[in-house]
Every structure is written in C-alpha cells, then in structure tokens.
Amino acid sequence: MAELSFSDFLMQNLTQFWHLTGFYNATWQHFVMLAVGLFFIWLAIKKDFEPMLLVPIGFGILIGNVPFNTEAGLEIGIYEEGSVLNILYNGVSAGWYPPLIFLGIGAMTDFSALIANPKLMLIGAAAQFGIFGAYMVATAIGFEPDQAGAIAIIGGADGPTAIFLSSKLAPNLMGAIAVSAYSYMALVPVIQPPIMRLFTTKKERLIKMKPARAVSQNEKIIFPIVGMLLTCFVVPSGLPLLGMLFFGNLLRECGVTTRLAKTASNALTDIVTILLGMTVGASTQASEFLTAETIFIFFLGFMAFIIASSSGVLFVKLFNLVLPASKKINPLIGNAGVSAVPMSARISNNLGLEYDPSNYLLMHAMGPNVAGVIGSAVAAGVLLGFLA
Amino acid sequence: MKKHLVLTLVALLAASVSFAQGRRGLRINEIMVQNDSNVVDDYGQRGAWVELFNSTFGPLEISSVYITDDPAQPKKYPVPLGDVNTEIPARQHVLFWADGKPSRGTFHMSFTLRPGQDNWIGVYDADGKTLIDEVTVPANLPAGHTYARKADGEEGWEVRTGLTGSHITPSSNNIIRDTNVKVDMFKEKDEQGFGMTIMAMCIVFTALLLLSVCFYLINRIGAHISKINKMHSHGLAIHETPREERPDHDSSEEIAAIVMALHEHLNSHDQEQTVLTINKVKRAYSPWSSKIYNLRELPRR
Numbered sequence: 001m002a003e004l005s006f007s008d009f010l011m012q013n014l015t016q017f018w019h020l021t022g023f024y025n026a027t028w029q030h031f032v033m034l035a036v037g038l039f040f041i042w043l044a045i046k047k048d049f050e051p052m053l054l055v056p057i058g059f060g061i062l063i064g065n066v067p068f069n070t071e072a073g074l075e076i077g078i079y080e081e082g083s084v085l086n087i088l089y090n091g092v093s094a095g096w097y098p099p100l101i102f103l104g105i106g107a108m109t110d111f112s113a114l115i116a117n118p119k120l121m122l123i124g125a126a127a128q129f130g131i132f133g134a135y136m137v138a139t140a141i142g143f144e145p146d147q148a149g150a151i152a153i154i155g156g157a158d159g160p161t162a163i164f165l166s167s168k169l170a171p172n173l174m175g176a177i178a179v180s181a182y183s184y185m186a187l188v189p190v191i192q193p194p195i196m197r198l199f200t201t202k203k204e205r206l207i208k209m210k211p212a213r214a215v216s217q218n219e220k221i222i223f224p225i226v227g228m229l230l231t232c233f234v235v236p237s238g239l240p241l242l243g244m245l246f247f248g249n250l251l252r253e254c255g256v257t258t259r260l261a262k263t264a265s266n267a268l269t270d271i272v273t274i275l276l277g278m279t280v281g282a283s284t285q286a287s288e289f290l291t292a293e294t295i296f297i298f299f300l301g302f303m304a305f306i307i308a309s310s311s312g313v314l315f316v317k318l319f320n321l322v323l324p325a326s327k328k329i330n331p332l333i334g335n336a337g338v339s340a341v342p343m344s345a346r347i348s349n350n351l352g353l354e355y356d357p358s359n360y361l362l363m364h365a366m367g368p369n370v371a372g373v374i375g376s377a378v379a380a381g382v383l384l385g386f387l388a
Numbered sequence: 389m390k391k392h393l394v395l396t397l398v399a400l401l402a403a404s405v406s407f408a409q410g411r412r413g414l415r416i417n418e419i420m421v422q423n424d425s426n427v428v429d430d431y432g433q434r435g436a437w438v439e440l441f442n443s444t445f446g447p448l449e450i451s452s453v454y455i456t457d458d459p460a461q462p463k464k465y466p467v468p469l470g471d472v473n474t475e476i477p478a479r480q481h482v483l484f485w486a487d488g489k490p491s492r493g494t495f496h497m498s499f500t501l502r503p504g505q506d507n508w509i510g511v512y513d514a515d516g517k518t519l520i521d522e523v524t525v526p527a528n529l530p531a532g533h534t535y536a537r538k539a540d541g542e543e544g545w546e547v548r549t550g551l552t553g554s555h556i557t558p559s560s561n562n563i564i565r566d567t568n569v570k571v572d573m574f575k576e577k578d579e580q581g582f583g584m585t586i587m588a589m590c591i592v593f594t595a596l597l598l599l600s601v602c603f604y605l606i607n608r609i610g611a612h613i614s615k616i617n618k619m620h621s622h623g624l625a626i627h628e629t630p631r632e633e634r635p636d637h638d639s640s641e642e643i644a645a646i647v648m649a650l651h652e653h654l655n656s657h658d659q660e661q662t663v664l665t666i667n668k669v670k671r672a673y674s675p676w677s678s679k680i681y682n683l684r685e686l687p688r689r
Contacts, residue, residue: 118603125589125596132588136581145574148581219603219610226602234595371596378595382588387570 025067029286037061050186060281078282089279095167097276098160099244104269106248107261113367116212124371126315127337128379130155130308149383154181155304156376157338165380175283176294180301188343192335199313200331205355207330224249238381312337333365339372413444415541421501422531427558435487436501442476443541449475454512457499462512465497483559
C-alpha cells in the first residue's frame with residue numbers, strides 16, 4: 001500500500017470511476033433502446049399520440065437503458081432486488097398497478113351508452129376475437145400456450161390488462177408486451193381507420209343511429225353491482241380487474257362518494273399511471289428487450305390489433321342482418337369494441353363525421369368501447385383460469 | 389354510537405370468520421409411523437412424523453392449534469406460541485415429530501405413534517373442540533412407508549413405498565411438478581389453439597350476453613315503473629290509457645287540418661297568397677346532446 005504513489009492512487013480511483021460510467025459500459029443495444037425511448041417521447045410531444053402514456057414510458061426507457069456496471073452491486077437497476085426502481089416495479093411484477101388503474105377507469109367512465117343499448121355489449125365481446133386469433137398465430141409460430149396467451153392479450157388494446165396477464169403468465173416477456181400494447185394503443189388513429197374503410201360500404205357508413213334514451217341514476221347504480229356479480233361469477237379469475245373497474249364505477253355513480261370517485265379518477269390514476277408507465281419503460285433494459293422474441297411480440301401484437309378491429313366491424317355487419325331497418329347499427333362503431341377508451345370511440349366519431357357531418361357516433365361508440373374494457377378483462381380472466 | 393357499535397361488531401365477526409376459514413385450510417398431509425431409513429430430526433434421530441399442509445393461498449399461523457392421537461384428549465399437544473416457524477407459508481408444509489419429547493422444541497410432539505395398530509391423528513382448532521382434520525393410519529403400514537394424500541391437501545390417500553413413482557416427501561409436495569399441467573395439456577391437445585379460441589369466445593360472449601340480457605330486462609322494468617309513476621302523477625289509474633293515447637285524442641296532424649280548413653273557410657283575404665308551413669315541434673333537448681352530461685361529469689345528488 002505504501003508503494004502506491006499519490007498520482008497512482010488518483011489514477012486508480014479515476015479508472016475505477018471510469019469503469020462505473022455509462023460511457024464505459026455502453027453497448028450498441030443501449031443506444032438502440034435510448035433511440036426508441038426518444039422516439040416515444042417525440043411521438044408523444046410532437047404528434048400528440050397518447051402523451052400521458054408515451055412520455056412516462058419513453059422516459060422510463062431512457063432511465064432503464066442508462067448503461068452501468070451491473071456487477072458493481074450499486075442497487076440501481078430495476079431488476080436488482082431492493083433498488084428503488086425495483087420497489088416501484090413491484091406494482092407491475094406483482095400485478096397490483098393494473099387493478100388500481102381499472103379503479104380509476106371505472107370512476108371516470110360513464111356506462112350510460114351501454115345501459116341504454118345493452119346489445120352493444122356484444123360488439124365488445126366480438127372484438128375479443130383479436131386476442132384469440134393472435135393466440136392461434138402465436139402457438140403456430142411456436143410460443144408456449146401461456147406465452148401465447150400473454151402476447152395475444154395485446155389484441156384487447158388494454159395496457160393494464162396486458163401487464164396484469166403477462167405478469168402472471170409470462171413475466172419474462174412483460175416488458176415487450178407492455179410496450180407493444182401501449183404503442184399500438186397510441187397508434188389507434190393510424191391503424192383503425194383503413195380497416196374500418198376496408199370492411200364497410202359508403203351506405204353503411206351513413207347509417208344514422210337513433211339517440212339512445214336517457215338512463216336513470218338507479219340504473220347506473222345497479223349496473224356496477226350486477227355487472228361485477230355476473231361477470232365475476234362467470235370468470236372469477238377476472239376479479240382483480242373487473243372488481244376494481246365496477247367498484248370505481250359505483251363510487252362514481254352512487255352520488256354519495258363523489259370525493260372518492262374524484263380521487264380515484266384523478267389523483268390516484270395519475271400517480272399509478274406515472275409509476276406504471278415509467279417502470280414499464282425502465283423494464284425494457286436492452287439485454288432483456290432486444291431479442292428475436294420481442295420482434296415476434298410486436299408482430300403478433302399488430303396482428304391481434306388488426307384482427308380485433310376487423311372482427312368488431314364485421315360483427316356489426318353480421319348483426320345488422322338480423323336487426324330491423326330502424327335499429328341498424330353503424331359498423332363504424334365496431335372498431336370501438338377494442339378497449340382503447342375513449343380513443344377508438346373518437347375514431348368512430350371522426351370517421352362518421354367525415355362521411356356525414358351531422359352523424360355523431362361518439363356516444364354510440366362508447367357503448368362497445370366500455371364493453372371492450374369489460375370484455376378484455378373477462379378474456380384475461382379466461383386465459384388466466386386456463387393457463388395459470 | 390349504536391351504529392358504530394354495530395359496525396365494529398360486524399367487522400369483528402368478519403375478522404373472526406376469515407381467521408377461522410384460514411385455520412380450516414390446515415391439512416394432515418403425510419404420516420410415517422416407523423422411520424427406519426428416512427429423514428432425521430435436528431438431533432440426528434429418526435422418529436415417526438406427521439406432515440401438515442397449508443392448503444390456502446395465504447400464510448397460516450398454527451400456534452395454539454392442537455395435534456392429538458386420542459379423540460378423548462383433543463388438547464394433547466398444543467402447538468406453542470411465540471415461534472415464528474409456526475406460520476406456514478401459502479401451499480407449504482411443516483413437519484412434526486411424534487417422538488414424545490416436547491422439550492426438544494416446537495415441532496416435537498408429546499406423543500408417539502404405535503406401529504402395528506391403527507393410529508388416529510386429529511388436528512383441533514384453538515378452542516380444542518373444532519376438529520379441523522383427521523386421519524386414521526392403517527395398522528398394516530410397513531416400516532419405511534408413509535400414508536399420504538395423493539395430492540397435497542386433496543381427498544384420497546395412498547401408501548407410499550419410497551420407490552420411483554411413490555416417493556416419500558417429508559416437508560415437500562406429495563406430487564412433484566416441474567411443469568404447468570394445464571399448459572402441457574393445451575400444448576398436447578390443442579396445438580393449433582382452436583379449442584382455446586372456441587371456449588374462450590363462448591365464455592366472453594356468455595358473460596357479456598348475460599349482462600346484456602340482464603340490462604335489457606332492467607330497462608323494461610325501469611320503463612314500466614316510470615310509466616306507472618307518470619300515470620300516478622297525472623292522477624290516472626294504472627289500467628287507464630294516457631290522454632295522448634286515447635282514440636278520441638286529436639293528433640297534432642288533425643289539429644293542423646282543422647286549422648287549415650277554418651283558415652280556408654274564414655279567409656277574408658282575397659289579394660295575397662298565404663303559405664302555411666306546419667312544423668312538428670319537438671324537444672331539441674336530449675342528454676345525448678347536452679354539454680352538461682359529458683364523459684367526465686360526475687353525478688350529484
């Protein structure tokens with residue numbers, strides 16, 4: 001020790017420090033992921049694509065891909081037991097962030113459209129074919145049934161559900177599944193309109209639907225109670241998501257818990273969204289994320305999304321064959337069967353207005369849209385029940 | 389004050405019920421009466437043992453439950469308090485030695501098992517009266533064999549020899565699974581995923597169809613109730629037809645025709661051309677077009 005000169009001592013420490021820096025530990029994979037993170041932030045800020053999700057996820061990707069010496073025991077990585085990021089990530093890995101988000105969704109969603117026209121629920125059910133269509137493709141590619149189920153849930157267009165299910169069925173694929181699900185949800189305005197145009201005629205796009213009746217508060221109160229009991233009796237494994245969704249809605253509709261409903265739909269949802277988005281982004285560490293499987297997951301997720309949107313639209317066309325002329329449904333609301341709330345309902349409305357400036361479809365599309373939320377949670381429960 | 393008292397009592401009752409429910413998940417899982425070549429205890433000695441299994445999906449604290457080999461003496465061996473190891477994690481096991489030496493620690497019971505005889509073993513809850521689980525080990529159980537549940541915590545017992553396929557598993561699962569059976573079955577029987585798709589879509593449709601039918605019925609009942617309320621507010625009996633639905637009630641078209649006829653008949657103007665426009669007056673207001681009822685508006689009482 002005595003032989004070590006002061007300059008050597010300085011050099012030794014500086015060298016050690018250099019070995020800990022991101023510059024020393026960087027690989028090309030890190031830079032690819034940093035570019036992906038920056039792309040997400042750009043999409044959110046410049047293109048206004050789901051900024052509430054893409055900004056936290058994008059910045060999370062930057063956080064998760066700052067290179068460091070993983071063998072130094074610094075306890076900073078998201079996968080290192082006891083690190084701050086690891087503690088925050090527990091909500092994702094143990095699956096308790098998604099039910100909290102569902103609580104918020106329930107507290108901010110008005111189910112009137114669905115209650116007034118209950119047959120629209122079937123559109124939400126039909127759109128779930130995207131999940132199981134993708135499941136078939138995933139098993140054909142060679143994924144294990146549990147992995148295929150976790151990937152296929154991307155077709156539900158429901159980020160929290162995708163995270164919840166993948167944390168149970170395929171935790172190793174969760175990062176890729178979550179990023180894929182949220183990416184496609186952000187790209188709903190790009191993906192869905194061509195599909196809707198492809199499967200509909202001009203005459204069908206001009207169908208005007210009758211305004212639904214006003215829904216009484218009693219019906220709104222009964223809905224979450226009956227909805228939770230019925231759906232959870234059929235699929236008890238969907239309880240964490242469906243229970244919280246309907247509980248949030250009861251807080252909103254009962255009229256005596258306004259303060260709780262406001263907290264659930266604003267502060268709580270915002271807090272959980274920040275933590276969920278950031279940690280999901282940070283979980284995409286280059287070493288875990290940049291694999292051939294991720295490419296397959298993105299491909300399958302895209303397919304699932306297309307199948308889901310198409311099956312919703314096609315189901316409405318099929319449904320119209322048995323409906324009287326006065327009760328025909330505009331197939332442009334079929335895409336809203338996926339549960340990207342309220343984005344896909346807005347797409348239905350915008351496309352409807354494009355062909356007839358007086359044809360407002362938003363409230364009609366909200367029916368299948370919220371039915372899609374229920375449907376995807378039920379589908380997740382089914383997959384969990386069969387494969388967990 | 390009374391309300392708070394009732395609420396507290398309900399909460400206490402719920403807590404005690406859930407506690408009892410947890411205890412009921414305790415199962416006797418495997419028993420060895422003559423241990424000649426099997427597992428040894430902390431003192432390096434072989435003895436008879438009884439394996440308990442927590443069949444619930446939450447941790448289970450078993451201190452103060454009783455384990456006994458005599459139904460007449462349900463409180464024969466109380467599991468001691470104050471040992472952290474008496475909390476069995478979810479779906480896990482704990483081994484008790486039936487060596488008659490309770491002074492050796494928490495997991496050494498105060499009785500032994502009797503080779504060549506039927507051995508009844510029971511587990512009682514903390515009250516010493518509620519029997520949680522019981523089993524009778526047959527007298528002909530050979531040395532080195534165990535009497536075990538075929539699967540952890542489930543019905544059905546068998547004699548285990550210790551040979552391949554009939555493993556003796558102290559403090560371990562009676563069935564050792566290295567794969568997910570459900571996944572394997574889907575992989576084998578439903579290679580293409582059609583089965584999953586058909587079953588899952590049927591379930592999803594059933595769930596939402598049930599909800600849909602239920603709310604269709606609620607709609608109808610709601611509409612009927614509002615109609616009755618409306619008629620009551622107009623002072624009509626339920627069987628009476630509302631004024632606008634009566635056959636003698638003039639429709640707006642009929643009124644318009646009468647007005648036109650009167651206009652023709654009484655017209656004293658012979659110079660100007662009169663254009664009569666009849667517009668149906670309808671309510672422009674609807675909650676669907678109201679800005680008040682937007683998606684994020686919370687209802688107020």
